Amino acid sequence: MRDTSLGRTRPSRRAVIAVGAGAVVALSGCDALDAVTGGPDGASPSGDVTPTAPAADADDAVVGRAKAALESAERAAVAAAGVPALAAIGSRLARLHRAHLRELGAVAGTATSSSPAASTSPSTNAPAAPAPAGDRARALRALVTAERRLQDELVGAALQARSGVLAQLLASMAASVAQQRAVLR
Structure with missing residues (x-):
């Protein structure tokens, strides 16, 4: 036409x-x-692992690095909670990191071991002597640095995760840390 x-x-x-x-x-x-x-070698296609499905343990290293970063940040948060002026934010961050560790344990299918920092929660009921301004500033700097490193590690882990569910979880954790970091400024 x-x-x-x-x-x-x-x-x-x-x-x-x-x-x-x-x-x-x-x-x-x-x-x-x-x-x-039935496949190139005559095998049945049912049960085959497709190239797009990650192996069961493909994300073990990613989860391990994320757990280590969370444990490190939790220790920094507990230490900051020991400074009276930072007790509230330090305790809140330590609880957040413990919750994230529990979530990663559930995703990985293993129970998370409670870190030494998890069992030592500072008592906010007992009045404490005010910390010198230098201690508060040093503790705040250490806490801000630990939280920044944690956020960077979680973002990197989310990008490296092969599982979509794990990537979403890690990205959500990174966003949560970013929100808490905004409070620290």
Whole structure:
């Protein structure tokens, strides 16, 4: 058929259908043939691990690094909670990090060991002598640094995670730490 307004020939319907069918076959690749025939070696396709599904332990190292970063930040938060002027924020951050450690333990399918910092919670009931301004400033700097490092580690871990669920969890944890860091400023 000829389009006289543009002076070009339009492709026929048959040509469009043939090109479309060829594209579908080309894009489906050998996987479609393997699924129909039972795989390249004749094995049944059911139960096969696809290239897009991560291995069960593919994220173990990512989880391990995230746990180590959380434990380190928790220790810094507990130490900061020992300074009366930082007791509230330090305690809140320590609780947050313990909750994140429990979540990572649930995702990894293992129980998280409670770190020494988890069992030592500062008592806020007993009045404490005010800390010198230098101690408060030093403790606050250490806490801010630990939280920044934790956030960076969680963001990096989220990017490295092969599991979408784990990546979302780590990104959520990083966002939570970012919100708490905003309070520290």
